[in-house]
Amino acid sequence: NAGVTQTPKFRVLKTGQSMTLLCAQDMNHEYMYWYRQDPGMGLRLIHYSVGEGTTAKGEVPDGYNVSRLKKQNFLLGLESAAPSQTSVYFCASSYPPEQYFGPGTRLTVT
Amino acid sequence: AQSVTQLDSQVPVFEEAPVELRCNYSSSVSVYLFWYVQYPNQGLQLLLKYLSGSTLVKGINGFEAEFNKSQTSFHLRKPSVHISDTAEYFCAVRDLRDDKIIFGKGTRLHILP
Numbered sequence: 111n112a113g114v115t116q117t118p119k120f121r122v123l124k125t126g127q128s129m130t131l132l133c134a135q136d137m138n139h140e141y142m143y144w145y146r147q148d149p150g151m152g153l154r155l156i157h158y159s160v161g162e163g164t165t166a167k168g169e170v171p172d173g174y175n176v177s178r179l180k181k182q183n184f185l186l187g188l189e190s191a192a193p194s195q196t197s198v199y200f201c202a203s204s205y206p207p208e209q210y211f212g213p214g215t216r217l218t219v220t
Numbered sequence: 221a222q223s224v225t226q227l228d229s230q231v232p233v234f235e236e237a238p239v240e241l242r243c244n245y246s247s248s249v250s251v252y253l254f255w256y257v258q259y260p261n262q263g264l265q266l267l268l269k270y271l272s273g274s275t276l277v278k279g280i281n282g283f284e285a286e287f288n289k290s291q292t293s294f295h296l297r298k299p300s301v302h303i304s305d306t307a308e309y310f311c312a313v314r315d316l317r318d319d320k321i322i323f324g325k326g327t328r329l330h331i332l333p
Contacts, residue, residue, distance in 0.1 A: 114263075141319060150229070152310060152325035153264075160319050168320065200263060207252045207271060207314055209321055211263035 112136055114212035116201050122218045123191045131186040131215050133201030141204035142184040143168075144176060146197040147214075153200065159184055191219045222247040224313050226324035233301055234332045241296040241327045243311030253294040254312040254321065255285055264310060270294065281305070303331045 117132045133142065140161050145153040145168075155168030159178040173195060175187045184203075188195060196219045202209040227242040245251065252271050256264040268279025275287040285296045294311060311324040 143320075145323075150325060153323040155320060155322075158320060166319075202264075204321075206319075207321075208254060208266050208269055209264075211256075211265070213263045 114201055114203050114210055116199075116212040116215050118215060119213070120216050122220065123188075124220055125192060127191050128187070128189050129191065129217075130188075131199055131201075131217075133184045133186070133203075133212060134182055135184075135201075135203040135210070136182065137203060137205065137210065138181070139203035139205045139210075140181070141206065141209075142178065143202045143204070143209065144174070144184065144186045145200045145202065146170065146195075147200060148197050156186065156199075191217075193219045195219050222251065222313050222315050222318075222322050224311050224322055224324035226309075226311050226327050228327050229325065230328045230330060232330040232332055235303055236300050238299050239297065239301050239305075239329065241309050241311075241329065243294045243296065243324060245292050245294065245311070245313045247292075247313060247315055250316045252314040252316065253285075253287060254314070255279065255283070255294070255296050256310045256312060256323075257281075258308045258310065258326075260307070267296070267309070301329070301331055303333070305329060306331050 143158040144156040157176040162181040199215045201212040225244045233239045255267040270287045278284045308326045314321045
């Protein structure tokens, strides 16, 4: 089993560009999450999903959108990237109560 | 609303010495508690978890944690650290009624030779 995978691993965007981060899990988990990690801030929840076709806002949802069209995939979109969105993004999946994390995507917005 | 406070942002400790990383949480209901470890340039990995039962929980790599309900704490301990324990450690709490896990801001463990 691959567990939780994230694509891409690295990306550099210019301000105003858009992109989609893909998270995939092969553990048949219902719950999936997107976090961002910034120095000294820990992990902050962006959006999450408790099942196929459902999404909900987390702590810092502004500037991001998500979709969960298939149970195994959770997409995070940035419609118009801003320098404040420079961060490391982690996806996690869960068969409650604990979460399993992907390796992360390092995004730089210039 | 639940929250997690990790009292130390960095902890330096000599190799083979004991260490304690402190974590306090606030929640009005019963919770699950977790410690995760993040090695450089990697994702988070579960160290241990408290769900119910014995308040002393043992995890991987020789770590253990004790749940103290009256003090709302879940401190992580290891009796003798190794250079390979250099990492960032995150405490996390999940409200039994909720779908989300809330993370602390992390504690960097520096092992001194």
